[in-house]
Amino acid sequence: MEQSVVDVKELSRWFGGKNALDRVSFRATAGQVYGLVGANGAGKTTLLKHLLGLLRATTGSVRVFGLDPVRDPVGVLSRVGYLSEERELPEWMRVDELMRYTQAYHPTWDASYAHELLETFALDPAKKIKDLSKGMRAQAGLIAAVAYRPELLILDEPSSGLDAVVRRDILDAIVRAVADDGRTVIFSSHLLDEVERMSDHVTMIQNGRVTLSGVLDDVRRDYQRSRVRFAEHFNQPPILDTALLLEGSGRTWSVIHSGSLENFRASVLARGGEVVESRDATLEEIFLARAGRNNQQVEAA
């Protein structure tokens, strides 16, 4: 079996009375990009913090490069690059000091790559971290996370609150980590088009549970979006077999559904309708459909 870079088994984590992660299993193999999606507070950051040894599992096991990140933080963290959602960086340092500081901990530091990124981002090395804009902080944090060419790159909401230019820089860093070095990348994002472009695998976390996980193209094949027309008007979304989300009004409805198209067609026919058009659903549509809304709650537009 292929060597796992990350192997999380049945991980549960409680914060007081709150079950933040509920028997989460997650595996990552080398050279692949993993996208984590889910609402705010669903447990994405909590899962990532376990991979870094910042949190201890209540039950279950976490292994990164075969090591327990809580028991062997040095062994794990020397091989992992991390950009946190809050971009915690030493505020009092200058940009060049941050680079030297990070380099000191990482013998694999690639000074020419770091320099190239500084130039590309037009970051002033003499500037203090505390004086950087939000976008510049992300860029500085990104350089500190990628310039020692870690085997595993973990990015928590890397695009959050950033403009298009800085988002592009971050996507470029992901592509380069994978294309140049065959590294593994795990990133969480609420930008589903970004996840759809950048991920080989997608994992959806809802209320601390993994509700969907697999190769992106396989996951997408399991869901379809169909346009449906009925002979009669419906004031409420009609009940249809395998339908997860219905939007529309009157005779015309747009439906996200799973499973076989034949079954779906049959259930539409049974309600006096026809399927006008079908195609694979986008990740965004799947996410909305799985986000816990049931079809009766969707208001007719």
Add this chain to the structure above:
Amino acid sequence: MDITINLTDGVPIYRQIVNQVKYLVASRLLLPGEELPPIRTLALQLKVTPNTIVKAYGELETSGVIQKRQGSGTFVSEGRPQPVALRERRRVIEQRIDSLLAEAHQLNFSSDDILRMVRERKATMDETTAEPAEVKKEKTR
């Protein structure tokens, strides 16, 4: 290489790349022996995971459209462009027809209207063939 990724129509990204490269080769916008961008370059250009490009190039190689040459890169296959299987060609066109008909249905055009409009558009396009080749190439893209 002029490739556009569309995330709204539900077609997997590697499939979009495969289809567009086949189109570029069939319409001779990519010529036999011409080099394709390296995986890293195209991944950076399209902002997609490099493994998607690997998958697309792999499929294009299997179907004989492109060839990898050890240590030097990826090239459009020499010789006559491999005829794409009829089944495959039909599939591509039928997808387009399906969405056209769906749109038409929504906008209250009959299929006869659509057939007539297709012929009219074709006639208009044929008239423009007198234009210089450069301009025409841009238009048909």
